Amino acid sequence: MEYNIVLESFEGPMDLLMHLIDKAKIDIYDININEITEQYIEYITKMDELDLEVTSEFLVMAATLLEIKSKMLLPQKKQENANNQLEIEEADPRLELVRRLIEYRKYKYISQELKEFEEIQKKVYFKPQEDLSYYAGDDEVLGEMDLDKLVKALNNLMLKNKKNKTFINVSEVQREEYTLEECMKKIEAKLEDKGMIKFSSLFDDSSSRAEIVVIFLSLLELIKVKSIIVRQKDNFSDILIAKQARRDD
Amino acid sequence: MDNKKIKSIIESLLFIWGEPLGLKDISDILEMEEIEVEKILNDMIEDFDHNDRGLKIVRIKNNYQLCTRPEHDKWISKLSNQNKTKSLSNAALETLSIIAYKQPITRSEMEAIRGVRCDKAVQTLLDRGLVEERGRLEKLGRPIIYGTTVEFLRYFGLEDLNDLPPIQDLEIEDDGLESMEE
Numbered sequence: 001m002e003y004n005i006v007l008e009s010f011e012g013p014m015d016l017l018m019h020l021i022d023k024a025k026i027d028i029y030d031i032n033i034n035e036i037t038e039q040y041i042e043y044i045t046k047m048d049e050l051d052l053e054v055t056s057e058f059l060v061m062a063a064t065l066l067e068i069k070s071k072m073l074l075p076q077k078k079q080e081n082a083n084n085q086l087e088i089e090e091a092d093p094r095l096e097l098v099r100r101l102i103e104y105r106k107y108k109y110i111s112q113e114l115k116e117f118e119e120i121q122k123k124v125y126f127k128p129q130e131d132l133s134y135y136a137g138d139d140e141v142l143g144e145m146d147l148d149k150l151v152k153a154l155n156n157l158m159l160k161n162k163k164n165k166t167f168i169n170v171s172e173v174q175r176e177e178y179t180l181e182e183c184m185k186k187i188e189a190k191l192e193d194k195g196m197i198k199f200s201s202l203f204d205d206s207s208s209r210a211e212i213v214v215i216f217l218s219l220l221e222l223i224k225v226k227s228i229i230v231r232q233k234d235n236f237s238d239i240l241i242a243k244q245a246r247r248d249d
Numbered sequence: 250m251d252n253k254k255i256k257s258i259i260e261s262l263l264f265i266w267g268e269p270l271g272l273k274d275i276s277d278i279l280e281m282e283e284i285e286v287e288k289i290l291n292d293m294i295e296d297f298d299h300n301d302r303g304l305k306i307v308r309i310k311n312n313y314q315l316c317t318r319p320e321h322d323k324w325i326s327k328l329s330n331q332n333k334t335k336s337l338s339n340a341a342l343e344t345l346s347i348i349a350y351k352q353p354i355t356r357s358e359m360e361a362i363r364g365v366r367c368d369k370a371v372q373t374l375l376d377r378g379l380v381e382e383r384g385r386l387e388k389l390g391r392p393i394i395y396g397t398t399v400e401f402l403r404y405f406g407l408e409d410l411n412d413l414p415p416i417q418d419l420e421i422e423d424d425g426l427e428s429m430e431e
Contacts, residue, residue, distance in 0.1 A: 011340050012365030057365050103362055106416060110350070111342035113414045117405040118342075122333055123322030124406065126314065127267040 013061035014104040016043060021101070028101060031094055033072055037065040068093045178211050183218035191228065191243045199230075199239035255279060256293055259286075269312030269403070309402050310409055337373070344370035345379060345401075350416055352396035353383045371395065379404060 010016045020039050021028060044058050071093035190197050202215050219241065222228045231240045262278065263270055272290070276283045290313055294306045304315050317325060337345065344367050347359045359367045374380040378400040385391040402409065 011343055012363055014364040061364065100362075100364075104364070107343055107346040107350070107362060110346040110414060110416065111339065114342055114346055114349075114405055115336075115339075117407070118336060120319050121404060121406040122336070123319035125317040125322075125325055127264070127316075129267040130265045132265070 013058045014101065015108070016040065016058070017061065018101060018105060018108065028098060028105075031098065033065065033069050033094060037062075037069050040065055064097065068097060177208075178214040180214060180218050180221060183214050184222055187215070187218060187222060187241070188227065191241065196240060196242045199241060252289060252292075255281075255286075255289055256296075259290065259293065263306065263313060263315045267315075269309050269314040269399070272311045272313070275313070307403075307406070308408050309399060312399075314403075337377075338370070340365075340367075341370045341373045345374055345397075348374070348380050348395050349397050349401070349410070349413055353394035354396075355386055355392040355394055357392060377404075 010019065017036070017040065020036055020043070021031060024032075024035065024039075026032060026036075041062055044062060187197075187202065190202070199215075199219070203212050207215075219228070219230065219239075223230060226244055229242050229244045231242075232238075258279065259275060262275060272283055272287055275290070276286045279286060290306070290308075294308070296302075297305045303317065303321065305318055307314050307316055343363055344359055347362055348354055351358065356367055356371055359371070371380070375382075378398055380395050380401065381398050383394045383396040386394050397410070401407075402412075407413065
């Protein structure tokens with residue numbers, strides 16, 4: 001028999017097995033394990049592109065089928081004097097698989113039902129919640145304002161903005177304005193000059209955040225290479241920087 | 250207030266709120282007993298259906314919501330060029346069916362039934378808000394257990410979990426198993 005089965009249409013080994021059983025039009029309670037195993041293995045050998053994740057699960061099922069097949073070949077023992085424990089073990093080797101297939105088929109069937117519900121529900125539209133704050137009449141905030149105050153507030157805001165303005169051009173990668181090396185050299189030069197300096201003297205109000213960060217990083221680097229020592233009296237107080245006396249190795 | 254007036258108020262409330270509105274909230278607003286309001290709402294649902302109104306009232310658990318009729322989609326969709334949200338894959342639907350009937354359930358239990366890994370399907374369902382984590386099972390590995398959400402009911406147009414297609418019909422087949430066990 002030739003099939004042209006597309007792998008994607010199966011949701012796993014159970015789905016494939018279900019498909020083979022339906023196709024062969026056989027009773028699920030009386031599966032011809034020989035035939036099904038053959039077809040199953042034929043199918044998985046035909047899978048050209050081996051998706052390992054899927055394959056391992058398909059292989060487990062193949063092994064299960066072969067195990068059942070071999071058990072079926074063993075002669076059945078007589079059960080006359082067997083206790084319950086033994087009877088269960090000697091039940092049809094296909095039982096466990098059939099149980100799983102039936103369980104799987106239930107949910108497969110339900111999932112198709114849900115798919116129909118989904119199709120219907122997709123044609124239904126819901127309205128998003130109305131933004132009631134618009135109607136809430138909270139314009140009292142502006143009650144005490146007059147035009148002059150508003151203009152003043154706006155001016156203040158614009159002034160503040162000007163100060164903090166940093167242009168970020170996202171479409172271009174900007175060259176780093178401050179490099180660690182330069183900053184370290186600058187600090188060292190200043191130290192040569194004065195002997196001891198304050199951290200705050202290394203930058204002024206116009207310095208950008210990036211500049212201050214780089215200055216701080218270079219301080220850390222200088223501490224690491226043991227060319228300076230720093231002191232700070234309290235939390236948040238200014239940091240004092242001094243040259244570390246070089247020890248000759 | 251007569252029923253007509255109350256119905257018209259409820260209609261406004263549902264329109265403004267858009268989202269599912271709780272029976273309790275409606276009753277509080279109207280300063281009426283929930284049982285009374287529920288009766289009126291049931292009446293309204295019938296009125297809307299009976300008169301072929303453009304909108305209908307749906308009930309999801311104890312919440313009510315206005316929505317359009319599915320048969321009007323043909324026309325409504327002309328208003329919008331946007332693609333609708335993607336339908337769930339078969340894998341996601343199978344996994345969701347198992348969760349819906351067996352909740353609370355762990356992922357390994359789903360995988361035992363489906364015979365394949367379900368992590369991707371579960372993630373999709375979580376992302377879509379159709380299932381949620383319900384805590385952990387107090388056994389080895391403390392696996393996460395999952396259950397369905399209110400959004401799940403809304404998504405499939407169900408009033409509550411009892412609205413799911415009955416699974417008992419399928420269990421009759423289990424009789425066949427007994428003959429195999431003998």
